[in-house]
Amino acid sequence: MIETIYTKLPFDKISYLDRPEFHSNEKEFKKALTESMTKYGMKDPVYCWANGKAYGDIIKVVVGNNRMTVAKALGIKMIPAVITNFKADTLPIEGQVLKTDAEIRELFHLPKDLGIRRDKNGNVDQVMPVYYMKEGVREEYV
Secondary structure (H helix, E strand, O other): OOEEEEEEEEHHHOEOOOOHHHHHOOHHHHHHHHHHHHHHOOOOOEEEEEEEOOOEEEEEEEEOHHHHHHHHHHOOOEEEEEEEEOOOOOOOOOOEEOOOHHHHHOOOOOHHHOEEEEOOOOOEEEEEOOOOOOOOOHHHHO
């Protein structure tokens, strides 16, 4: 059974990608995101896959790797996460089960701009907040 949930997890329970270009080519974005998270914390949860065939039996960030990188630098210990768990029946994760797009949208700072994609079976397979550096969006976070 596949299930999408919201929970908060300890930082070290989540696998993420620390992208090199975030530190070199995206310095303005990194600075702005760091300023926002320093002041407000994580306004949006990261989106993860758990126990899926793509990454195995781990919780892996699919959207929000840069937020994880900044969270590490700032010492944020608990990470809000929307997780699609591909083995919920055998490897359950405690949290609020999310059945509708509206329930997912409620968790984000700019819910009307959130992109939610579902696969052919209706399971959530991506949750994408609006691009942070887009004109008019960054101001909503700082």
